Amino acid sequence: MRRFAMIAVPYTWLVALFLIPFLIVFKISLSDAALAIPPYAPTMKDGFTALIQGLDFENFVFLTTDDLYYKAYLSSLKIALISTVLTLLVGYPIAYSMARAPEEWRATLMMLVILPFWTSFLIRVYAWIGILSNEGLLNQLLMWLGVISEPLTILNTNIAVYIGIVYTYLPFMILPIYAALDRMDDSLIEAAEDLGCSRMSAFWLVTVPLSKNGIIAGCFLVFIPALGEFVIPSLLGGSGTLMIGKVLFEEFFNNRDWPVASAVAVILLLILIVPIVLFQRNQQKQAEAEG
């Protein structure tokens, strides 16, 4: 009985705060837009039978007719994928040097990685506008140094979006990789060198495979939120930046088309389930290997 109570708490939480909201969104995605409050029909006021009869997959069919949506999904996937790779390229060396740093430094370095979370995410993204704009700090610095004569257009392009995503999600990449590297026995590297590896090949043959689980965890932790990212593309991206999170926002607030917005959200969730399941499997396999 006590065990049941223990399990019941998280499950109640999940049902109340995830499953029920999802079912509501799913229900809305099957409704039609209407000039009403709430702006869709049918609702519970129409009675249960009418409610069920009024639901259809019209909105999902609509998503396939307008190529905006599938282009936005593809573009989101592309942006999320590229920024995940970029975050890995930036995050791995940081995690590696943190794990190699003297013991007494590590807590401080860890603190520095987590520190940005103490400030509002929105403000931090706004700060990048100040850095990346044509009159921004970066362009001023480069022109002062004489590297460029014309300001570079970075803000309102995909490059700014990549910078924003890499910056924002970097800690999510660093922490799992650091955890994996920190656990690694240093004598493994010495053993590899002893057996004829150069420093470089010891890194590729031992360090990288042993931090594989950290790399996978970090990549998913970046990829999954980056896919549905809305704030970064709308603040740093331009008109050419097409991301599904932005499309969803526009459907919801600008067009007030809740049913289509909900349909977009349901599809996004289905796309995300694939990497989430893969991620779970990876975690499980890791737990088994260690157990």
Add this chain to the structure above:
Amino acid sequence: MAKPSPDTSIKEFSPWTDPDEKPLIRFKNVTKRFGDFVAIDDLTLDIYTREFFALLGPSGCGKTTMMRMLAGFETVTEGTIELAGQDIAAVPPNQRAVNMMFQSYALFPHLSVYENIAFGLRRDKLPKDKIDARVTEMLKLVRLEKFARRKPHQISGGQRQRVALARSLAKGPKLLLLDEPLGALDKKLRQDTQFELMDIQETTGTTFVIVTHDQEEAMTVASRVAVMDEGRIIQVATPGGIYEGPNSVYVADFIGDVNIITGKAKAAGPDKYFVDWGGNQAPILATSERPFTDGQECHLAIRPEKISITKEKPEEAENAVQGKVLDIAYLGNLSTYHVELPGGQIIKAQTANTRRLSRRNITWEDPVWIRWNATAGVLLAE
């Protein structure tokens, strides 16, 4: 002892006694400092081909540093280390014909037993069939053929130890370094593995240098033992030589159990001395090849098993003292009697329990006589 002692065989293995023999490893006035801390202090040592050489000492004595310098993980501050006549200071660890078996075994957890052993061979870009043949040979040597496909976490501690050994031997190194190789094993398994190590060393003909703090282990496996303390080598000798002829109280005390009697020396004939060790006690007669001047302070080291204990006063004993049994340590096969002498000094005497315990005739508080020969102990200056 790994090899027969000098007096039982004529063709015994003792290259260190042959002045023409070239050592495989030569430490020449090697000093290693970590900041202000001197880990190795002006150390000179020769190790010969096919030797099973043990570095023995308490933790922090520098034995691991010596091994890591041989492997190439630490640089030498002063002096040179030669391997087969070549100074190896400039040779990085991955190019030394030296392999190391790590204390933690350092097996690659993501690779199978087979791949772990093949790891070093693959780095040499050997053809596939040669690698396969060599790995199979190594697996057979350590009797792990059935476990080739397992991952390190799927085998037992003893098996992991053997994989680590096979991996470090796979490249056929000139020199194999073993850092506390049996430290993680339980006692029974450790004893079996000691003999296995000796067999493997003999089969492969590789020079082994083992680091250990376990004196029994060093005595069992090694052809020669170096006792170290605070970055210096105190004595290098065969296990028998170390045990029977320690050169200092430190070594005598470090290896096995010993009684130390301190007194003043007085000449008593050729190579014979009286040790005056207490006001009303008769002086002890001891032999020593090392000369002592009259009145010089000296320490007589006698192993407990060289002292016999009786209830009656022995006749014609070179040294006999009366005392009282203070304590008896029963070890099963042996018993150690702690005998208190009138001066308050406690001497340990050890006898084999050839009779059953119920028939033992000496018990606590009994007055007893202990005796030993003049040749039983070693007379030490320091």
